[in-house]
Structure formats: C-alpha cells, structure tokens
Amino acid sequence: MFENSSLIVNLINKPGIMGYRLNVLLAILLCNSIWANDNKYHFFIDLNKAADHSLYVNLTPPAFQSDEVIYHMPAIVPGTYAIYDFGRFISNFTVTDNDGKEIPVERIDINSWKIPRAKSIAKIRYEVGDTWSSEIKEAFVFEPGGTNIEKDKNFVINTHGYFGYFEGYKQNSFELEFEKPQKFYGSTALIADKNTATNEQYTVNDYMRLVDSPIMFCVPDTTTLNIGGAKILISVYSSKKGNSSSVIAKNIEAVLKAQKDYLGGKLPIDKYAFIIYLYAGIPKSSSYGALEHSYSSFYVLPEMEATALARSVRDFAAHEFFHIITPLSIHSEEIGNFDYNNPKMSRHLWMYEGITEYFAGHAQVTQGLLKFEDYVDVLQKKIRGKESYNDTLPFTTMSLGCLDKYKDQYDNVYEKGALIGLCLDIKLRSLSAGQYGVQNMMNDLAKTYGKDKSFKDEELFMQIVMRTYPQIGEFLNTYVDGNKPLPLAEMLNKVGIDYKETGITHEVSPLGGITPAYDPTAGFFYIATESYKNINSFGKSIGLNVGDDLLKLNGKKLTIENVETVLGDYYSRVKEGDMLKLLVVRKDDKGKEHKIKLKTKIVAIDFPVNDVLTINKNPDEKQLALRQFWLGQRKF
Numbered sequence: 001m002f003e004n005s006s007l008i009v010n011l012i013n014k015p016g017i018m019g020y021r022l023n024v025l026l027a028i029l030l031c032n033s034i035w036a037n038d039n040k041y042h043f044f045i046d047l048n049k050a051a052d053h054s055l056y057v058n059l060t061p062p063a064f065q066s067d068e069v070i071y072h073m074p075a076i077v078p079g080t081y082a083i084y085d086f087g088r089f090i091s092n093f094t095v096t097d098n099d100g101k102e103i104p105v106e107r108i109d110i111n112s113w114k115i116p117r118a119k120s121i122a123k124i125r126y127e128v129g130d131t132w133s134s135e136i137k138e139a140f141v142f143e144p145g146g147t148n149i150e151k152d153k154n155f156v157i158n159t160h161g162y163f164g165y166f167e168g169y170k171q172n173s174f175e176l177e178f179e180k181p182q183k184f185y186g187s188t189a190l191i192a193d194k195n196t197a198t199n200e201q202y203t204v205n206d207y208m209r210l211v212d213s214p215i216m217f218c219v220p221d222t223t224t225l226n227i228g229g230a231k232i233l234i235s236v237y238s239s240k241k242g243n244s245s246s247v248i249a250k251n252i253e254a255v256l257k258a259q260k261d262y263l264g265g266k267l268p269i270d271k272y273a274f275i276i277y278l279y280a281g282i283p284k285s286s287s288y289g290a291l292e293h294s295y296s297s298f299y300v301l302p303e304m305e306a307t308a309l310a311r312s313v314r315d316f317a318a319h320e321f322f323h324i325i326t327p328l329s330i331h332s333e334e335i336g337n338f339d340y341n342n343p344k345m346s347r348h349l350w351m352y353e354g355i356t357e358y359f360a361g362h363a364q365v366t367q368g369l370l371k372f373e374d375y376v377d378v379l380q381k382k383i384r385g386k387e388s389y390n391d392t393l394p395f396t397t398m399s400l401g402c403l404d405k406y407k408d409q410y411d412n413v414y415e416k417g418a419l420i421g422l423c424l425d426i427k428l429r430s431l432s433a434g435q436y437g438v439q440n441m442m443n444d445l446a447k448t449y450g451k452d453k454s455f456k457d458e459e460l461f462m463q464i465v466m467r468t469y470p471q472i473g474e475f476l477n478t479y480v481d482g483n484k485p486l487p488l489a490e491m492l493n494k495v496g497i498d499y500k501e502t503g504i505t506h507e508v509s510p511l512g513g514i515t516p517a518y519d520p521t522a523g524f525f526y527i528a529t530e531s532y533k534n535i536n537s538f539g540k541s542i543g544l545n546v547g548d549d550l551l552k553l554n555g556k557k558l559t560i561e562n563v564e565t566v567l568g569d570y571y572s573r574v575k576e577g578d579m580l581k582l583l584v585v586r587k588d589d590k591g592k593e594h595k596i597k598l599k600t601k602i603v604a605i606d607f608p609v610n611d612v613l614t615i616n617k618n619p620d621e622k623q624l625a626l627r628q629f630w631l632g633q634r635k636f
C-alpha cells in the first residue's frame with residue numbers, strides 16, 4: 001500500500017517539483033544535415049481504426065541503394081536516461097513488395113528487423129501496443145516518455161514509440177499522416193502541412209527532429225499565447241473535460257515573459273508547446289513528471305484543481321523552457337548526433353541541466369518575479385538537496401555514467417548542477433568586476449556553436465577558458481571535473497550571503513514533521529509508520545496515531561484532487577497561535593471505527609538544520625556591488 005503512495009508523499013514534501021523528472025538533452029539538427037534528402041519516409045496511422053491500447057503503423061519507405069536494410073526502433077531516446085527498447089511493443093511486422101507479396105523478415109534483436117530485397121519493398125506494416133497499459137514490469141516506460149492509445153479518447157504519440165528508422169537513413173525527411181476522429185486535434189510544436197477535420201500531416205527533416213516532437217491527439221482544450229515573437233501553445237487533456245489551459249496560460253505567462261526579457265527580449269523559436277495529460281487515478285509507474293524536448297514538453301500530472309495545476313506547470317516551465325539555450329543551441333557531438341541504439345553520453349550535464357536549472361531561478365529573481373530572500377531560500381534548498389548525493393563524485397564522471405553506473409546520482413543535476421551554475425556566475429562576476437556572468441558566457445558560446453554545430457565534448461572547458469579567464473579553467477577542473485565539493489561559502493560570501501553548515505531554527509513546523517501517506521485503493525490519506533520518520537516535538541503533541549485516516553484539515557476535506565491546495569495553503573499561511581484542527585477516523589481494539597476531532601495550538605519550536613544561508617544586511621561596498629550586478633540591479 002505504501003509503495004503506491006510514495007508519489008503523494010513526494011508531492012507533499014516538495015510542492016512545486018512533482019515526482020521525478022525526465023529530461024531531454026536535446027538538440028535538433030545534425031551537423032551533417034546539409035545532406036538534405038527528398039527521399040522521404042511516409043508514415044500513416046488511422047486513429048479511427050485503433051483498437052483499445054494498440055494500433056497499426058503503415059510505412060512507405062524511402063528508396064534504397066542496398067540489397068538489404070535494417071529497420072530499428074530506438075532502444076533509448078534523449079532525456080529518458082533509461083534503456084526502454086521500444087521494439088518490445090511492436091508485433092505483426094510485415095513487409096510487402098510491389099506485387100503485394102510478402103517479403104520474409106528476420107528479427108535480429110528486440111529492436112531490429114533485417115529485410116532482404118530492399119529495392120523491392122513497397123509497404124511495411126506493424127502493430128504498436130501502448131506502453132501505458134503494458135503489463136511489462138521490467139524497465140516500465142515512465143509515462144511522459146511512453147505511448148497511450150485510448151480509442152476515441154486520447155492518443156499520446158511520443159513518436160519514438162511508433163516510428164523507427166533504417167540504418168544509414170536517419171537523415172532522410174519523414175512525413176507523418178494521421179486520419180483522426182472528427183473534432184480531434186493534434187497538439188505539438190510541429191507546424192502542420194495540412195490540417196482538416198479528419199486528417200493531419202507533418203514533415204520533419206530527420207529522425208532527430210521526429211523523436212523531438214511528441215503529438216497528442218484528443219478533443220482539444222488549448223490556449224495560445226504570443227510571447228517575444230513566439231506562439232506558445234498550452235494543451236490539456238482531462239477525462240473530466242475541464243477547461244484548465246486558460247488558467248495555466250494565465251499562470252505561466254509572467255514566467256515566460258521574464259524568460260524572454262532575460263534572453264534579451266526575443267525568443268529564438270517560432271512555436272513552443274506545453275502538452276499536458278491529466279491522469280485520472282495513479283499511473284502504472286506510480287509517478288508524475290515531464291519529458292522535455294527542444295520545442296515542447298510533455299507532462300503527465302494528476303487530476304487536480306486548475307490553480308494548483310497551473311502552479312506545478314509554472315515550476316516545470318521555468319526550467320524546461322530554458323533548454324532552448326542548452327542543449328538546443330549549445331551541445332556536444334554526443335547530443336547533436338544521438339545514437340538511438342548504442343548511446344554515448346556527454347560529460348556536460350552540469351551545463352545542459354545544471355545551467356538550465358540555475359537560469360530558471362536566476363531569471364525569476366533578476367526579473368522581479370522572486371524576492372531576493374525567497375531566492376536565497378531556493379538556493380538553501382538546493383544545498384540541502386545535494387546532501388543526498390555523492391558530493392565527491394566528479395560531475396563529468398557522473399554525467400558519462402548517468403545511464404548505468406551513476407543512474408541514482410542523476411537527479412543531482414537539479415541540485416548541485418544548479419549550484420555549479422551559481423558558483424560559476426559569481427566567480428565570473430568577481431573576476432570581471434561584476435560585468436560578465438554565466439549568461440554572457442553562454443551567449444559567447446552560442447556565437448560559435450548553434451543547433452547545427454556541436455562542440456567536441458573534451459574541448460568545452462578549453463573553449464570556455466578562451467572566452468573568459470584562466471581561473472575559470474582552474475575552477476572547472478577542480479569542482480566540475482575534479483572531486484572537490486563546491487566552494488559555496490567562499491562564493492556566497494562574495495555577494496554578502498553567509499553560509500553555515502549547521503544551525504538551529506526557531507519556527508512553526510506545520511504538521512510537526514508528519515508526512516501523510518495516500519491509499520489509492522481506499523482514496524484516503526492516512527498515517528503510516530513511515531509518516532513518523534521525521535516527527536518532532538510539536539508533531540507528537542498533535543495526537544495522531546498510526547492507522548488514522550485523515551478526513552479533514554481545518555474544516556476542509558482532504559482529497560487527492562485538492563491536497564496541493566489545502567496543504568499548500570495551510571503550509572504557507574500557518575503561524576504561531578493558530579489552531580490546527582483535524583478530523584480523523586480511528587479504529588478501536590474491536591475494529592470499530594470512530595470519528596475523532598483533534599485540536600492543537602500551533603507553537604514554534606527549535607530544531608536543528610543543516611546548510612543555513614543568511615543574507616548579510618550590512619555587506620561591505622564590494623559585496624554589495626557584486627550582489628547588485630549578480631541580481632541584475634546594476635549594469636555597466
């Protein structure tokens with residue numbers, strides 16, 4: 001019971017970031033995409049003819065030069081950091097020639113089909129089973145990277161789950177054609193070649209762009225924003241048919257505008273899509289999250305109230321959107337020419353994910369969406385967050401091994417990765433008397449590299465040093481490529497923030513360290529043994545018992561749909577002297593259920609904390625100047 005509820009515990013502990021995230025390291029065009037080719041793939045799917053959880057893909061392949069070809073489904077796609085073997089979901093693979101005769105095929109591994117008489121192939125047809133409903137337990141595909149086929153309701157076309165490529169023919173262009181039910185609409189960052197009531201067609205330049213472009217078909221709930229010259233599509237699917245896209249749009253508009261200003265007033269894209277599926281109940285992976293792409297991000301989130309949903313999407317959006325800088329515009333060859341069946345990782349996750357996460361917070365404080373005090377809180381959380389990872393493992397080594405050996409360290413990209421960005425920014429600013437920071441560094445790199453031009457993985461540090469200072473090379477070698485923990489105290493001191501490793505705080509602890517668990521079968525929040533793991537003295541005074549079902553908090557019913565709002569509001573507003581009122585159901589010795597009211601007066605308590613940041617209210621002149629440059633309050 002408790003395993004299934006872990007996501008809720010997670011959700012409560014970290015309002016804002018929900019579950020774990022998948023991240024796409026991605027860039028679009030290949031360095032050698034000058035070999036544009038009119039010799040196209042044509043894929044066709046008739047969504048009207050889908051079965052429950054499966055459908056047929058029809059392929060008219062490009063013309064081949066060789067006598068034999070190999071068709072691959074990808075083993076892995078960028079950003080999932082897991083081998084998913086999408087060939088596992090393919091069956092009934094048939095190939096026919098121009099005379100309609102079947103060509104015998106050999107399946108050489110789970111993802112690959114060897115086809116003879118390649119020059120006479122006319123059609124390929126196969127069945128795709130969706131991953132969301134799959135009974136396969138091992139390497140279950142986390143929903144944001146998987147496929148969903150709900151006849152007449154919703155189709156999640158994460159393209160890599162439906163479409164493969166021929167060896168040696170990844171650079172050809174791909175045409176996608178869908179017959180669709182009336183009223184259905186394909187939400188995607190792609191711009192349609194043709195879009196009628198029952199048919200949609202798209203063309204992409206190569207397999208890379210194809211995999212980078214998810215499409216969701218359903219009756220739409222969409223809103224479009226125009227920001228900095230780009231169209232921003234927000235599309236939501238809910239089986240409950242709400243109208244959440246406009247609420248979400250309203251909530252993310254300010255963040256996107258701040259990002260546009262941070263990027264110099266214009267967005268370097270034409271269209272971006274937030275594609276959101278609201279899952280009724282608990283997904284099979286027991287987690288919610290998102291898969292980010294270059295021009296879109298695809299979310300699987302719980303059904304919840306529109307405002308709470310908007311808050312979650314906004315927190316994701318702040319990060320996802322900055323991927324248009326890196327890796328989209330600045331990336332190494334490993335990313336620029338991703339190998340779908342034998343992937344090689346880059347050593348620079350500190351940049352793709354770390355700098356992106358750093359920008360997500362830094363943009364909000366420099367553009368006035370976040371107060372300095374609150375931003376310092378964000379940094380403090382990240383310092384605490386990195387404590388659960390190996391701090392002496394060089395980040396470049398972790399990055400190279402993030403698929404296997406260091407898989408469990410990957411999520412540190414959002415914690416220590418962002419702090420690398422912070423330290424680098426302050427270091428650059430202190431070397432340049434305030435005028436040059438990480439933003440400038442990324443802009444300078446973007447002048448040399450771009451979405452079509454990759455850097456060599458092992459040369460990045462040198463390239464950065466050439467554009468900055470020798471001391472930056474030393475910094476990168478010591479703290480990113482080396483095993484030394486970041487010099488946080490030293491760097492933060494430069495901008496007048498004091499860092500202490502331990503301290504005591506005196507404040508209210510809203511639920512006394514108790515984390516309610518959720519029982520998805522019964523539909524109740526309850527107190528599990530694990531809920532008490534971090535209980536403190538105030539928590540003990542509340543009077544809850546293991547096994548209690550939580551019905552109401554301060555008069556408000558507690559449900560999976562409103563938990564973020566009810567607990568979120570309580571957490572943000574509670575102060576000393578308030579009352580905490582709980583209504584619980586408790587079984588007596590004979591198993592009889594009783595409703596019990598618990599009432600506790602909120603008191604602040606002392607508790608020890610690690611990693612305490614305090615803003616120095618009287619910084620010296622140098623500290624103040626550097627702080628102002630860093631926060632964008634002073635410019636040259």
Ligand SMILES: [Zn+2]
Nearest residue numbers: 023292353356
């Ligand atoms: Zn990311």
